[in-house]
Amino acid sequence: MKNLKNPESTFGKLISRQKVCFLGTFGLDGYPHIKAMLAPRKRNGIKEFFLSTNASSQKVKALRKNPKACLYFCDRLFYRGLMLEGTVEILEDQDSKTMLWEKGDDKFYPEGVTDSDYCVLKFVATSARYYHHYQSFDLNPINSPEGDE
């Protein structure tokens, strides 16, 4: 693949179009695991991603043991895929939980924004691999964006 002029922009647009993403983790049973999740509610460029999930879930248990993960975005329409590699931090402080909370979330967390089963996953990407038309392009490292979006 030719070099991309502005990979951050290309990747950011691909990410913004997706409603779903896929989180890859090391399962506690010794197998790689994949789980579909709603797309990150907040991100800083293509470096930091914030997702809400259940603290009691299998993937959170696995991430507490091994925080290495990948986040995959699939653009079926254009046969493109983006895999970000990085690590996940599990945020359970109230500020982080409040920051990501949305109206209607009490459907999943009956005790509301302080529900102990509600937590935030902060994924920090270190590298990216982009697939398009059966070719791939690597971006390593991923730098922090100048501003938030």
Next chain:
Amino acid sequence: MKNLKNPESTFGKLISRQKVCFLGTFGLDGYPHIKAMLAPRKRNGIKEFFLSTNASSQKVKALRKNPKACLYFCDRLFYRGLMLEGTVEILEDQDSKTMLWEKGDDKFYPEGVTDSDYCVLKFVATSARYYHHYQSFDLNPINSPEGDE
């Protein structure tokens, strides 16, 4: 989740509706990896899956080192997901390659069905985890089907 009456049938229908699946592997760089792939061209129930791919690809290199993998099918329409855990065997014998070859594949493998970069992944599932409406259901072990489909 209540017990499923016939998980093999429920899972098989979900799989048959997908054009794309996601393969999870242990990346050689020490991170979990995900790659979107065209849905398996052939399968035996929910036990054995056959996919065609490039022998030189990153995921095949990773699978030669560690054959443990997962295959994820995402049914966006109904908010359902299915993760199969198992191992991948890389088939490079001519019979396997001929068995999975389809018209038009020479677009990807210029030397045709004998192209050394063309290989078959045989994924054998040992267990399954099914997600539906924020609940999960485990099937372990996965038995061989009585017949092919």
